[in-house]
Amino acid sequence: MSELFGHDTNQDGADNNQSLESQNHDAEAQMDSEGPRYSVGIDLGTTHSVLSYVDLHQSDDDVVQDVMAVPQLIAPGEVEEREQLPSFIYLPHEAEISEGETALPWTDKPDFLVGEIARNLGGKTPIRLVASAKSWLCHAGVDCKQAILPADGPDEVEKVSPFQATQAYLQHLVDAWVYKYPDADLAAQDVTITVPASFDPAARELTAEAARSVGLNQAILLEEPQSALYSWIENSEGDWRNHVNVGDIILVVDIGGGTTDLSLIAVTDQDGNLELNRVAVGDHILLGGDNMDLALAYAVKAKLEKDSGKRLAAWQIQSLTHACRDAKEQLFNDPELDNIPLVVANRGSSLIGGSLRTELTRDELNQILVEGFLPEVPVSEKPISRPRSGLRSQGLPYAQDAGITRHLAAFLTKQVAATDELDDIKLPEHASFLHPSAVLFNGGVLKAQVLAERLMTVINSWLQAEQAPDARLLQGADLDLAVARGAAYYGFVRKGKGVRIKGGTAASYYVGVESAMPAVPGMPPEIEALCIAPFGMEEGTEEALPDDVFGLVVGEPVRFRFFASKSRREDKVGTRLDFWTEDELEELDEIEITLPDEGRKAGEVVPVHLSAAVTEVGTLELHAVSQQDGQRWKIEFDVRAGEESS
Amino acid sequence: MNNVYSIDLSLRPTTFDLWHVCLAATVVLLAFILIAVLLSVLIGHRRCSRKAEQARQQMVENEPETRVVEKIVEVPVEKIVEKVVEVPGPAPEPVVLKEATPEAALQLLGMLQKEARFIDFIHEDVSQYGDADVGVAARVVHEGCKKVIDEHFSLATIRQETEGSKVTLAEGFNSAEIRLTGNIVGQPPFTGTLIHKGWRVTEFHLPKLTEKHDPKIIAPAEVEL
Numbered sequence: 001m002s003e004l005f006g007h008d009t010n011q012d013g014a015d016n017n018q019s020l021e022s023q024n025h026d027a028e029a030q031m032d033s034e035g036p037r038y039s040v041g042i043d044l045g046t047t048h049s050v051l052s053y054v055d056l057h058q059s060d061d062d063v064v065q066d067v068m069a070v071p072q073l074i075a076p077g078e079v080e081e082r083e084q085l086p087s088f089i090y091l092p093h094e095a096e097i098s099e100g101e102t103a104l105p106w107t108d109k110p111d112f113l114v115g116e117i118a119r120n121l122g123g124k125t126p127i128r129l130v131a132s133a134k135s136w137l138c139h140a141g142v143d144c145k146q147a148i149l150p151a152d153g154p155d156e157v158e159k160v161s162p163f164q165a166t167q168a169y170l171q172h173l174v175d176a177w178v179y180k181y182p183d184a185d186l187a188a189q190d191v192t193i194t195v196p197a198s199f200d201p202a203a204r205e206l207t208a209e210a211a212r213s214v215g216l217n218q219a220i221l222l223e224e225p226q227s228a229l230y231s232w233i234e235n236s237e238g239d240w241r242n243h244v245n246v247g248d249i250i251l252v253v254d255i256g257g258g259t260t261d262l263s264l265i266a267v268t269d270q271d272g273n274l275e276l277n278r279v280a281v282g283d284h285i286l287l288g289g290d291n292m293d294l295a296l297a298y299a300v301k302a303k304l305e306k307d308s309g310k311r312l313a314a315w316q317i318q319s320l321t322h323a324c325r326d327a328k329e330q331l332f333n334d335p336e337l338d339n340i341p342l343v344v345a346n347r348g349s350s351l352i353g354g355s356l357r358t359e360l361t362r363d364e365l366n367q368i369l370v371e372g373f374l375p376e377v378p379v380s381e382k383p384i385s386r387p388r389s390g391l392r393s394q395g396l397p398y399a400q401d402a403g404i405t406r407h408l409a410a411f412l413t414k415q416v417a418a419t420d421e422l423d424d425i426k427l428p429e430h431a432s433f434l435h436p437s438a439v440l441f442n443g444g445v446l447k448a449q450v451l452a453e454r455l456m457t458v459i460n461s462w463l464q465a466e467q468a469p470d471a472r473l474l475q476g477a478d479l480d481l482a483v484a485r486g487a488a489y490y491g492f493v494r495k496g497k498g499v500r501i502k503g504g505t506a507a508s509y510y511v512g513v514e515s516a517m518p519a520v521p522g523m524p525p526e527i528e529a530l531c532i533a534p535f536g537m538e539e540g541t542e543e544a545l546p547d548d549v550f551g552l553v554v555g556e557p558v559r560f561r562f563f564a565s566k567s568r569r570e571d572k573v574g575t576r577l578d579f580w581t582e583d584e585l586e587e588l589d590e591i592e593i594t595l596p597d598e599g600r601k602a603g604e605v606v607p608v609h610l611s612a613a614v615t616e617v618g619t620l621e622l623h624a625v626s627q628q629d630g631q632r633w634k635i636e637f638d639v640r641a642g643e644e645s646s
Numbered sequence: 647m648n649n650v651y652s653i654d655l656s657l658r659p660t661t662f663d664l665w666h667v668c669l670a671a672t673v674v675l676l677a678f679i680l681i682a683v684l685l686s687v688l689i690g691h692r693r694c695s696r697k698a699e700q701a702r703q704q705m706v707e708n709e710p711e712t713r714v715v716e717k718i719v720e721v722p723v724e725k726i727v728e729k730v731v732e733v734p735g736p737a738p739e740p741v742v743l744k745e746a747t748p749e750a751a752l753q754l755l756g757m758l759q760k761e762a763r764f765i766d767f768i769h770e771d772v773s774q775y776g777d778a779d780v781g782v783a784a785r786v787v788h789e790g791c792k793k794v795i796d797e798h799f800s801l802a803t804i805r806q807e808t809e810g811s812k813v814t815l816a817e818g819f820n821s822a823e824i825r826l827t828g829n830i831v832g833q834p835p836f837t838g839t840l841i842h843k844g845w846r847v848t849e850f851h852l853p854k855l856t857e858k859h860d861p862k863i864i865a866p867a868e869v870e871l
Contacts, residue, residue, distance in 0.1 A: 071854075075760075076859070077858070077860075078753075078853040078855060079853060079854040080851075080853040081851075098858070099858065100856055100857060100858030101859060103857065103858075105854075341782075341785055343782055343783075343785050345763060345783070345786045347868070349766045350766065350770065351767050351770055351783045351787075352767075352772070352775045352779050352780055352782075352783040353779050355782050355783060355786070
């Protein structure tokens, strides 16, 4: 019986393989004959996801582009199409939603409740809401494939992993595409997925893996600030060359719902043509528009509690946060208004009486948001960081200093040498920070004129202090949808139809090796950082390290400490550092390799050297290569939550 | 006395004998007969009532004077049909009135309740409260209604002139778009004062509903655990 069974499965496997192969053939045939029809850009945002596409067949000089309206549940039983898919998952109790109320146009019962419905239901039941999964992907010390979200959910709630959540958002977008464009197989189109510039190699690899798991094997990754710049270039319809010149340094500031992402792009000359080089990216800063709404709500709450003498319940604060967000937008949109009344209505069916009323004034708004988040500080200021109070192991590492301008100042100061190797960029000798000459904004927060102006004022005050000309703001970007649009346009650019930003890896990478020093009793062995991948490694290149040989024990996992530097550009492969400042090198999660014992004896020591490659997808791959027979083993990034790191 | 039948309900028959077969067959047969009878009654009733309905409608259309018939619902169906047959001449085309889809209306109510607490507000006894309290609640309602309308409807004014200005309507103006009032005499072109500029929905979309969704529940009761 078991034999029969085994036989059967084998046959099934063969059939599957065949059908897969024939599918691949079909896809290839299609590609050969006409190439992919669309270039699809997916912005997997912390709070919203957007899918945009360019019709490659119809686009020539004019790009034909659209944003796909994503069908999604907005409440039990109600489906609506929206341009943005909120990146939330709600894990309902089995008795919470009746059968058939969660149907989508393409399925009777989706695996997860994704989108507007999740955000709506989760507002009232936060213990079942998965939010900010993307920030968890880049959170050191957490195993992203372990079911840990919602982080503050009780044990009874069946949790999901940050990786699964990313998969679910992608799956929803893929399903929506298949439903809306059944003739254009998404697996046969060009697909670009955006990631924060600050994502580490492990987070990039996880994103690429999630894409592969929903059938997007061909998807490539693109950094969000680059994508925003592509979108701006596309929007200018060829006019962008008149707005930037050789020698310009473009600062991209992307303040989204949950994160702030910074990048610097230098404009150089290449045989008479403008060339764009992404020269630096910032750290992963968990600070965004949601923090602003919360800050407003807590300020108003304090005012209300002082007036009424009663403490506000959690639902009242939540309702206040919503009201504050709307009031903020109204005040920012209409400079004539001085204050907006806020009402927190009773939850019961009697509406009149029992409602709390207060107001948000323009002064408060300016005080809290403009002064609180964009303070006027000298460029020498650093973000304030306090030692973490205990019991934070399961939370996200939110930025401690809300002053975005301080984070920006620290970034520009740290990257003062970012353009040293470019002949076209001339920085004055006395410059204490990298002088941007143009600024591009992205993210919903900067739609507010007041905030955008303040940010420009602060940047220009730094420039003026060093007698540099003011930076100019690059106009005409769609701050909400630019990242997805830019990603779709990037697919078009890759066909050789527009200017491409030169990027490569945004950091140099190192493994920690014990230095050959005599051991000192009572002291841990000194560690040296060995550079295995230099800064700016381009897609499709590989760098090997044949001279540094490690002995790996077959069958036993071996771990390396792993470091990244966003500022050491001069290090070549094989450079050993025995000293570095905390600013220069940032420790990432450990990497791990296990040599399988097939064909070898367990316990045998195999001499290997390391090799780093940047794939076409845009992820970093590390291999151990046997010195004996050239056999290769992949080194895994995703070994988070190791005993030491947590 | 050892022939006495003892009753033990916990016992189960271990053999399936002829008597059991007969018993089962009888049960199935009776059930079948019952269903058949019920079905035939149901179908007969349906047919009758449909005929009666048709007859009644035709009569109402043809001769409004005989409305009295409508009240005599108890009259045997055949009779009414006979009467209809007696009516001379071809029946005129029935006027088709569009039926408003109740689901869209319920959906809109649901959205207004969810975002604007519309039903809650309408059900309040406003006379009990002062203007200040009503004003506070009105803000909630206004804000929410605005959100619902803005999200689901695109609106445009029908006339772009400022209200109160003089407008001239040429011959053949669309009387559905423009309603004349007051001293309506003579022939177009008409000249008058624009009282209200009018609204037109240029575009709208409502959420789609899953098959099992009950739009009559415009706000579920909420229980916090």
